[in-house]
Amino acid sequence: MGKLAGRVAVISGAARGQGAAEARLFTAEGARVVVADVRRDEGCELAQELGPSSRFTYLDVAQEDSWESAVKYALQEFGNLDILVNNAAVYYPTPLLNSGSQTDAFMRAAEINQLGVFLGIRAAAPHMKTGGSIVNIASTAGIKALPGYSAYVASKYAVRGLSRTASLELAPARIRVNCVLPGMVDTPMITDRLADPGVQKVMNDLPAGRPASADEIARAVLFFASDDSSYCTGSELVCDGGLTTGTIPR
Secondary structure (H helix, E strand, O other): OOOOOOOEEEEEOOOOHHHHHHHHHHHHOOOEEEEEEOOHHHHHHHHHHHOOOEEEEEOOOOOHHHHHHHHHHHHHHHOOOOEEEEOOOOOOOEOOOOOOOOHHHHHHHHHHHHHHHHHHHHHHHHHOEOEEEEEEEOOHHHOOOOOOEHHHHHHHHHHHHHHHHHHHHHHHHOEEEEEEEEOOEOOHHHHOOOOOHHHHHHHHOOOOOOOEOHHHHHHHHHHHHOHHHOOOOOOEEEEOOOOOOOOOOO
């Protein structure tokens, strides 16, 4: 029997990359999974791949009514909700002194990366009637700043604080809230930015000598989603190949 047998999970940003890896692993561990994303074609394809234990639903994490619809759909299809993974995020440059305005880009990152987590918790938690697990995906950029990416860094610091606050507020309802902090992960979010000198430098300085696979991060998320972490709430798990520890002279 899998670690998530009989449980229902909603995973935002699950159509590809890290979210898709989480959906595949959760399904393999016995969960019924709602793949939630703005990418309809990729999301539907993944849900079909995963079989009858998975469904796709459209979700724009920055919209409260979209979250309400996604949670309602999960309850309609599977009857309950036990796990929420706030995985969706955007990652693009927002240098502070750019000659052009960065306000719109900064606010868009805040809406998806930060507000999206807040709205997801608000939508899902009231329906976790017998307790549950909420796993928020932050980043090592919420520990160690990345120059040129002010919006992403600010939003991921915010996710850490929001996770800890939610863990206290939801503890009486037996809902655990924890946070995974990946470093560099081999997904399009990072590989599409390899031409950026700052990203390339971080990649070259990784003590592990390589980025993480999406599957490696998914296993960390599984730990918090499952009973293996039954006494963990308000906790953080850094999965960064030593990135925030230091560098090794090469």
